[in-house]
């Protein structure tokens with residue numbers, strides 16, 4: 001952010017923002033006119049000396065303008081200048097090695113065998129009790145603090161699974177398994193939680209119990225739901241539960257947190273539209289299913305627009321997944337369209353599902369050919385499946401998460417987590433137990449860096465600088481929520497305002 005201070009607002013239009021650099025300018029007034037209350041400040045997230053030269057020319061001739069330039073952008077290029085305990089810094093090298101091993105050996109949906117083995121081996125080596133085989137490859141480790149006067153328990157969750165993507169990151173530790181990669185950074189989440197296990201086991205500087213939840217199949221496998229179905233919270237009761245996700249949309253050294261919805265519900269649909277096939281030269285004897293499908297999708301999109309006009313955020317992007325005809329001189333019998341519906345609002349979610357079914361009944365029925373006994377109509381079979389729920393952060397837990405983040409990142413670097421229409425199965429954990437899901441920035445100043453690529457991009461790679469930062473966040477959270485010394489209890493922070501960042 002650029003801060004510009006002077007005696008009056010600029011009279012020239014600011015140029016287009018330039019990305020990649022930021023600076024701070026301060027103007028000082030002429031002698032005899034230095035009242036600080038005359039100063040103004042404007043924030044611009046770009047650096048443009050030309051603009052400030054023009055600005056200087058617009059100031060009254062009697063004023064002398066002094067410009068000082070200094071960088072107020074994110075100075076944290078790595079974790080070394082953050083508030084990290086020496087015991088956690090000492091784990092950085094090991095965590096990086098584990099992360100690279102995990103990255104080289106990705107496992108998708110319930111096949112995270114390499115990750116589960118690595119986690120189990122390390123927990124065994126350190127003498128930490130754990131249970132494995134929960135939802136196939138899931139593991140829960142339990143560490144008790146020096147005290148247990150509080151009787152409270154906190155759950156920390158990391159997902160372990162990879163994606164069906166062919167990696168193009170070019171990193172030396174790139175995936176060794178063709179067609180699979182850790183394209184969402186769950187290798188980093190696992191390595192960080194493993195580092196946290198070592199740290200908490202060595203220090204036990206808390207009053208209560210923590211459960212470290214290593215979860216499979218976050219990517220479309222609803223691993224969290226399955227762990228819960230297999231008794232996660234009965235076997236390992238938690239009073240609160242927390243999770244992190246690395247965030248290429250935010251800079252390394254920044255964190256995002258908000259209360260309420262942060263990730264969307266994701267429901268899947270498939271609509272098979274049945275027409276009447278035939279020769280396109282005989283239009284009265286065919287019902288083209290593509291036309292019917294087009295009207296269905298248009299009607300649904302109009303419905304979405306109605307909800308958007310009322311302030312809801314909804315997403316609906318149909319794709320044609322199958323057609324019975326690819327010939328230009330054949331009207332096919334059927335076409336299947338499929339996709340996802342995403343929103344943050346449970347009421348909208350329900351209304352959309354009901355309207356989907358109505359639209360799929362009404363529109364095909366309006367396509368009729370033939371007469372009497374020979375009447376034929378189009379039809380649509382709909383398969384609508386509810387998927388992950390909205391990830392809702394509990395107000396108080398979000399405030400505790402914000403307080404812990406502020407200790408690690410500094411107050412100015414903790415920003416609001418604007419809701420994202422992506423899905424996250426931590427939502428189910430947060431429905432059972434009050435919790436908070438936060439994002440840790442990982443983007444560097446180099447836009448071509450693998451750390452600056454988006455999640456699920458073949459060129460993406462987790463930023464290892466996050467590893468000690470994440471452990472320090474867990475430490476601040478656990479040691480502050482379950483303090484041995486009541487004076488060290490974490491105070492809920494005021495959440496960063498949505499207008500910031």
Ligand SMILES: [Zn+2]
Pocket residue numbers: 183184219455456
């Ligand atoms: Zn993902």
Ligand SMILES: [Zn+2]
Pocket residue numbers: 184185186218245
């Ligand atoms: Zn992810």
